[in-house]
Amino acid sequence: MKFNQLEEFIKNSKKILIMSHINPDGDALGSTSSMYTTIYDNFKKKPDILIIGHLPNNYKFLPNIDKGVFNFNSSMVYDLVITLDVASLDRLSNAKILFDKAIKTINIDHHKTNNKFGDINVVCPEASSTGEVLLEIYNEQNWTISLDSAIGLYSAILTDTGGFRYENTSENVFKSAAQLVKIGINPNEIYKNCYERKSKNFVMFQNYCINKAVFVNNDKTVYSTVYKKDLEKFHAEEDFTEGLVEALRAIETTDISFLAKEIDSKTTKISMRSKKSDVAVICSEFGGGGHTFAAGCTIKTNIEGAVKRILKTIEEKSNG
Numbered sequence: 001m002k003f004n005q006l007e008e009f010i011k012n013s014k015k016i017l018i019m020s021h022i023n024p025d026g027d028a029l030g031s032t033s034s035m036y037t038t039i040y041d042n043f044k045k046k047p048d049i050l051i052i053g054h055l056p057n058n059y060k061f062l063p064n065i066d067k068g069v070f071n072f073n074s075s076m077v078y079d080l081v082i083t084l085d086v087a088s089l090d091r092l093s094n095a096k097i098l099f100d101k102a103i104k105t106i107n108i109d110h111h112k113t114n115n116k117f118g119d120i121n122v123v124c125p126e127a128s129s130t131g132e133v134l135l136e137i138y139n140e141q142n143w144t145i146s147l148d149s150a151i152g153l154y155s156a157i158l159t160d161t162g163g164f165r166y167e168n169t170s171e172n173v174f175k176s177a178a179q180l181v182k183i184g185i186n187p188n189e190i191y192k193n194c195y196e197r198k199s200k201n202f203v204m205f206q207n208y209c210i211n212k213a214v215f216v217n218n219d220k221t222v223y224s225t226v227y228k229k230d231l232e233k234f235h236a237e238e239d240f241t242e243g244l245v246e247a248l249r250a251i252e253t254t255d256i257s258f259l260a261k262e263i264d265s266k267t268t269k270i271s272m273r274s275k276k277s278d279v280a281v282i283c284s285e286f287g288g289g290g291h292t293f294a295a296g297c298t299i300k301t302n303i304e305g306a307v308k309r310i311l312k313t314i315e316e317k318s319n320g
């Protein structure tokens with residue numbers, strides 16, 4: 001791969017913005033942390049960072065992520081906007097306006113449904129994470145990778161592979177991780193930051209959701225529901241549902257697991273995982289998308305209606 005224009009874009013831009021998708025996860029935030037750090041280390045420029053939604057407590061340790069802001073001026077025109085881990089522009093929510101106004105744009109991602117909306121697109125569906133794509137770019141460009149930058153990349157790869165467990169855990173994932181360990185990152189320290197800083201409410205909320213899971217189709221499909229009143233009861237933060245749908249997939253009989261979350265009385269957000277079936281296909285029926293074994297969509301109806309429609313589509317499109 002050749003990414004020559006990337007350096008040219010960065011060098012020629014004064015005002016640079018880095019942003020990722022709404023309610024960012026470990027890959028989104030780790031990649032953002034690393035990209036900021038690497039641009040500073042190599043070009044002495046300080047990009048702006050926009051965090052769209054909530055910054056989970058367990059990712060506050062990421063170097064330079066404290067430079068992130070949560071509000072923006074919609075009249076701002078950036079010379080360059082870099083999106084990381086953003087599969088489609090609607091994932092930027094109302095911050096899309098900053099992307100639309102930017103003079104130049106770079107789209108770096110690993111979602112197979114990414115529709116290449118940037119002036120430069122580095123989209124690698126075979127990569128585990130956007131962090132893995134970034135490391136490839138840095139190596140190719142011979143950019144310096146500092147310890148702080150490596151911490152972001154390792155966190156991105158660690159979390160998007162579910163701790164080196166998911167099907168995207170390739171040979172290159174371990175090669176990348178080895179390079180980052182060589183730079184000096186401490187795997188145990190990063191693991192503890194990412195995974196062992198849960199609040200009591202978080203654990204109790206997750207157990208509550210698992211407890212009320214519903215099994216259908218001879219236990220091949222399992223789902224749970226999250227109502228606003230559940231979130232209130234446990235004083236839930238945005239990231240409280242993270243990992244739930246994977247926990248349900250871990251059941252031996254499960255092929256497809258999904259979580260239906262009430263946004264309002266007419267909007268339900270679905271996140272879906274599978275072992276065999278292509279859930280990107282199922283979610284794309286509802287205008288969503290993602291990866292083969294991890295996808296999501298938003299359905300304009302209440303939870304009960306959304307669950308009904310999803311179960312029907314699973315019946316039609318799954319591998320049985």
Ligand SMILES: [Mn+2]
Binds near residue numbers: 129
């Ligand atoms: Mn990702």
